[in-house]
Amino acid sequence: MESFFVRFKNVLVLVAVLLVQTIALAVQVRRPVESGAPDASQVRLIRLWVVSAVTPIERLVHAVGYNVRYGWSNYIDLRHTKQQNANLEKQIAQLRMEQAALAEDAMQGHRLQALLDFKEHYISSTVAAQVVGTSGSDLSHVIYIDKGSDDGLKPDMAVITPDGIVGKTRDVFGHTSQVLLISDQTSGAGVILETTRVSAIVHGSSTGRLEITNLTQDDRIKPGEKVISSGGDQIFPRGLPVGTIASVAPDPNNPPYTMIQLTPAANLTRLEEVLIITGTQTTLPAQAQKDLAAGAATAKAQEAAKAAAAAAAQSAAEAAASSAAQIVAERLPSLHDANAPVAADGAKPAPPGPPGGIVPKPLQAIHPDRFTPGATPPAADLTPGARTTVIETPPAPAGNTPPKTDTPKSEPNPN
Amino acid sequence: MAIRSYTSRRELEQHSFPPAVTILVPLVAILLQALLPRPFPRLGVLELPLIVVVFFAVSRRNPVAGTLIGAVIGLLEDALTSNPIGVNGMAKSVIGYIAASISLQIDVDNITTRFLINFAFYLLNGALLFLVNRRLLGISDFHMEWGHQVLYAVINAVIAVPIFFLLDRAKRRD
Numbered sequence: 192m193e194s195f196f197v198r199f200k201n202v203l204v205l206v207a208v209l210l211v212q213t214i215a216l217a218v219q220v221r222r223p224v225e226s227g228a229p230d231a232s233q234v235r236l237i238r239l240w241v242v243s244a245v246t247p248i249e250r251l252v253h254a255v256g257y258n259v260r261y262g263w264s265n266y267i268d269l270r271h272t273k274q275q276n277a278n279l280e281k282q283i284a285q286l287r288m289e290q291a292a293l294a295e296d297a298m299q300g301h302r303l304q305a306l307l308d309f310k311e312h313y314i315s316s317t318v319a320a321q322v323v324g325t326s327g328s329d330l331s332h333v334i335y336i337d338k339g340s341d342d343g344l345k346p347d348m349a350v351i352t353p354d355g356i357v358g359k360t361r362d363v364f365g366h367t368s369q370v371l372l373i374s375d376q377t378s379g380a381g382v383i384l385e386t387t388r389v390s391a392i393v394h395g396s397s398t399g400r401l402e403i404t405n406l407t408q409d410d411r412i413k414p415g416e417k418v419i420s421s422g423g424d425q426i427f428p429r430g431l432p433v434g435t436i437a438s439v440a441p442d443p444n445n446p447p448y449t450m451i452q453l454t455p456a457a458n459l460t461r462l463e464e465v466l467i468i469t470g471t472q473t474t475l476p477a478q479a480q481k482d483l484a485a486g487a488a489t490a491k492a493q494e495a496a497k498a499a500a501a502a503a504a505q506s507a508a509e510a511a512a513s514s515a516a517q518i519v520a521e522r523l524p525s526l527h528d529a530n531a532p533v534a535a536d537g538a539k540p541a542p543p544g545p546p547g548g549i550v551p552k553p554l555q556a557i558h559p560d561r562f563t564p565g566a567t568p569p570a571a572d573l574t575p576g577a578r579t580t581v582i583e584t585p586p587a588p589a590g591n592t593p594p595k596t597d598t599p600k601s602e603p604n605p606n
Numbered sequence: 607m608a609i610r611s612y613t614s615r616r617e618l619e620q621h622s623f624p625p626a627v628t629i630l631v632p633l634v635a636i637l638l639q640a641l642l643p644r645p646f647p648r649l650g651v652l653e654l655p656l657i658v659v660v661f662f663a664v665s666r667r668n669p670v671a672g673t674l675i676g677a678v679i680g681l682l683e684d685a686l687t688s689n690p691i692g693v694n695g696m697a698k699s700v701i702g703y704i705a706a707s708i709s710l711q712i713d714v715d716n717i718t719t720r721f722l723i724n725f726a727f728y729l730l731n732g733a734l735l736f737l738v739n740r741r742l743l744g745i746s747d748f749h750m751e752w753g754h755q756v757l758y759a760v761i762n763a764v765i766a767v768p769i770f771f772l773l774d775r776a777k778r779r780d
């Protein structure tokens with residue numbers, strides 16, 4: 192018997208080690224499998240020991256690296272700061288305009304939600320944390336952050352960046368937490384396709400890609416469509432960016448379904464700082480309400496400015512039209528009174544009377560004839576059937592003698 | 607008592623390491639494995655703990671020591687992941703055992719041999735992880751891209767050769 196153990200010592204040790212670990216695995220695995228669930232207490236203890244041993248060194252390395260980078264970027268490498276500041280100011284101005292444009296719609300939406308008794312969840316409090324380490328395994332997409340239960344963190348809290356969702360807290364220790372990334376194959380989140388409003392579940396894969404595999408063929412779903420959180424998983428608040436559809440193809444493993452691959456909105460491979468959502472509320476946070484009110488006020492100010500600008504433009508147009516009439520009146524020589532007094536500023540005053548000016552009387556004719564104004568007797572003096580007295584104009588004599596007006600000669604009356 | 611000739615490879619080339627090296631090298635490997643992928647995401651393909659397991663196993667030429675070293679390093683690795691503890695532990699226990707066993711038969715100081723055993727053990731590690739996840743844990747949607755695994759195995763084998771030479775300096779002949 193002794194020789195058996197001595198002879199097969201190596202194999203027996205291997206079998207014993209494997210057996211112990213198999214039993215340990217069996218203890219850890221729960222049915223049904225809860226993906227991404229925190230560990231049981233005894234497993235948590237083993238992780239706590241290892242994490243407690245490793246994370247202080249990770250924190251130290253991270254702190255050294257961070258301070259070097261911080262010192263470099265904030266005190267030495269300031270070449271483009273001015274330009275960046277100008278760009279950011281422009282961006283702020285642009286965002287204010289956009290905010291003002293959206294504020295009215297948002298307020299209307301809130302009023303309608305209140306009418307429908309719809310409970311929206313808004314982010315009310317967050318904790319910022321630095322990423323200090325990773326799992327080190329390609330098959331487990333996990334990061335470690337420098338905040339834990341002492342900072343108010345609990346398991347299953349949403350972890351985000353301004354770009355989009357990152358994952359959720361899994362195991363939370365005193366000063367450190369393990370964050371299960373959304374790209375891990377045990378991870379998942381409820382999502383909505385932004386344009387088509389189709390609900391789905393996104394999960395990670397062994398290769399670290401985000402996938403949706405629970406949708407059947409739909410021609411409306413196309414690459415480039417944005418995907419946002421639906422809030423249905425009770426972890427991620429509704430409306431946070433999740434990613435963009437990169438490809439849509441039939442799933443070879445599940446024939447009626449399609450394999451939709453996403454590009455994550457947050458850069459999951461280069462995370463530096465993250466936000467952990469520690470609280471949500473059904474009403475809009477005070478700061479957001481203030482921002483919304485400011486946006487609405489800006490929108491009203493914009494409208495008032497637009498109205499004032501329109502009124503100014505109208506009066507300017509009217510002034511331009513009247514000045515055009517004046518210019519025309521000045522340029523017409525028959526309507527221009529050369530003897531009008533000149534104003535002090537050089538501008539001639541508008542002539543009094545009708546807008547067209549006074550029609551001048553014709554000058555007295557040198558050689559009056561029957562067509563000369565005033566030569567024709569009034570109609571009351573004329574006798575019907577009588578011949579009209581004709582004033583004959585003799586041909587003008589040569590020389591400077593003024594023309595002699597002939598005495599009107601009456602025709603002999605035949606009677 | 608087993609009789610060995612003095613030309614036996616075990617008798618000639620069995621090495622040991624100072625306790626500090628035995629403890630610190632695996633810890634540093636795990637620490638680097640956890641730290642490097644953050645600033646350099648592409649370094650996530652490296653499997654430094656596996657390289658260390660293979661190195662200690664083939665240097666000690668003792669299957670029991672190889673099994674235990676593999677188990678400890680694998681369990682430490684598991685503790686930092688979200689996987690159940692024991693997945694990597696089982697895979698690396700087997701690799702430590704096999705590496706120590708074959709080191710009794712072949713010359714592991716040769717560069718080509720070192721490259722090949724690291725290449726082969728990387729693929730074996732992947733296969734064992736696949737089996738444990740699919741069969742023992744019942745994760746049916748656990749997939750592995752074997753084309754990528756072969757490429758990563760080559761990269762790890764290339765990296766392992768200089769690491770082996772570096773760690774050779776800490777060897778102490780018994």
